[in-house]
Amino acid sequence: MSEASDLEQRFEDKIAADERIEPKDWMPDAYRKNLIRQMSQHAHSEVIGMQPEGNWLTRAPTLERKSVLLAKIQDEAGHGLYLYSATETLGVTREELVAALHEGRAKYASIFNYPSLTWADIGAIGWLVDGAAIVNQISLQRTSYGPYARAMVRICKEESFHQRQGYQIMVRLAEGSEAQKQMAQDALNRWWWPSLMMFGPHDGESAHSAQSMLWKIKRMSNDDGRQKFVDQTVPQADIIDLTVPDPDLKWNEARGHYDFGEINWDEFMQVISGNGPCNRQRLGQHKKAHEEGAWVREAMAAYAKRKAETAHD
Amino acid sequence: MTEVTPLFEVFVRSRRGLDHIHVGSLHAHDAEQALEYARESYIRRGEGVSIWVVESRHIHASQESDVESFYDPMDDKPYRHATHYELPEGVDNM
Numbered sequence: 001m002s003e004a005s006d007l008e009q010r011f012e013d014k015i016a017a018d019e020r021i022e023p024k025d026w027m028p029d030a031y032r033k034n035l036i037r038q039m040s041q042h043a044h045s046e047v048i049g050m051q052p053e054g055n056w057l058t059r060a061p062t063l064e065r066k067s068v069l070l071a072k073i074q075d076e077a078g079h080g081l082y083l084y085s086a087t088e089t090l091g092v093t094r095e096e097l098v099a100a101l102h103e104g105r106a107k108y109a110s111i112f113n114y115p116s117l118t119w120a121d122i123g124a125i126g127w128l129v130d131g132a133a134i135v136n137q138i139s140l141q142r143t144s145y146g147p148y149a150r151a152m153v154r155i156c157k158e159e160s161f162h163q164r165q166g167y168q169i170m171v172r173l174a175e176g177s178e179a180q181k182q183m184a185q186d187a188l189n190r191w192w193w194p195s196l197m198m199f200g201p202h203d204g205e206s207a208h209s210a211q212s213m214l215w216k217i218k219r220m221s222n223d224d225g226r227q228k229f230v231d232q233t234v235p236q237a238d239i240i241d242l243t244v245p246d247p248d249l250k251w252n253e254a255r256g257h258y259d260f261g262e263i264n265w266d267e268f269m270q271v272i273s274g275n276g277p278c279n280r281q282r283l284g285q286h287k288k289a290h291e292e293g294a295w296v297r298e299a300m301a302a303y304a305k306r307k308a309e310t311a312h313d
Numbered sequence: 314m315t316e317v318t319p320l321f322e323v324f325v326r327s328r329r330g331l332d333h334i335h336v337g338s339l340h341a342h343d344a345e346q347a348l349e350y351a352r353e354s355y356i357r358r359g360e361g362v363s364i365w366v367v368e369s370r371h372i373h374a375s376q377e378s379d380v381e382s383f384y385d386p387m388d389d390k391p392y393r394h395a396t397h398y399e400l401p402e403g404v405d406n407m
Contacts, residue, residue, distance in 0.1 A: 020330030022363065068392045131407075146330050160395035163407055167397045232406070239403045267326075 126166015
């Protein structure tokens with residue numbers, strides 16, 4: 001057996017035995033590339049995801065709500081850090097990852113290209129967007145790449161707070177005045193479908209799914225995750241008397257799951273190819289922050305250099 | 314003056330998929346030697362599948378006096394915990 005196929009065999013054996021692949025292990029180039037694509041997209045999503053929420057920081061209705069939102073956004077930045085660092089163990093630099101985002105070669109979750117129009121959107125984002133992300137991330141705790149799996153364990157520990165604070169905003173609005181309840185319903189109407197889109201195309205049409213499942217990078221199919229999310233979220237809407245905006249939604253006794261309507265895939269394709277309501281704004285804001293923060297990075301480097309020189313004197 | 318053999322800190326991964334955990338330290342002249350000693354000293358009974366060694370002088374540690382600031386955000390920011398948010402009856406899994 002040649003050395004290359006021997007290495008490949010050992011890699012395949014580890015995957016088959018449900019063992020984790022670690023940074024110094026040999027891995028196929030395509031596995032590495034696939035991971036860099038998925039993990040950096042995940043990291044970018046955490047960071048870009050701060051924008052729709054940041055939009056309401058100065059207008060949070062109470063100081064308590066403001067503190068909570070600030071804490072959540074801080075967590076998202078931390079999640080971005082965990083994921084970028086884990087991605088860097090694959091031999092790519094942070095600078096390359098950020099450049100790929102800025103040049104449009106790397107994506108982020110399409111949901112963040114929708115605007116946060118009212119305070120209720122902050123509730124809907126925590127409840128639905130974080131809720132959908134949790135379904136996905138729980139399965140990724142068992143992903144085959146060790147650093148990615150460990151980052152997911154840390155992230156999942158913090159996500160529950162995110163979802164609950166969002167749901168609590170919805171609960172309060174739903175039990176408030178007619179106008180407040182209407183605001184909550186409107187947010188649910190606008191965020192429901194984009195949340196279902198977060199799971200990606202149907203399994204048969206997903207570009208990377210099949211290989212990612214074989215390599216156990218993905219541990220749950222797009223459609224299974226979506227079903228799980230619908231099943232757990234619909235009762236939560238019922239309890240606070242909000243209506244999920246899907247006329248085809250109904251409990252299917254035989255399947256033991258909710259049946260639900262078809263996603264507007266044209267809209268999905270439009271948003272992921274850059275034509276969503278906020279794509280340009282999100283990326284523009286990220287570039288601007290990166291450029292305007294350049295002096296801070298330079299100052300930090302200059303300070304460290306100076307300190308090292310003085311220490312030698 | 315006698316030359317001091319550098320000190321290394323040893324970290325062991327007990328199983329694939331887990332974090333490396335600090336298990337102790339040892340003296341060695343270089344990293345390669347440190348790895349060999351670590352293998353002999355710390356995983357004689359299959360305690361691990363991977364070893365990291367780092368020269369101790371490269372470890373920068375926080376100070377005990379900093380500890381208060383580690384706990385501070387926990388004490389006055391209870392809203393960072395999921396349990397701070399009461400769920401309505403009927404919603405038990407979030």
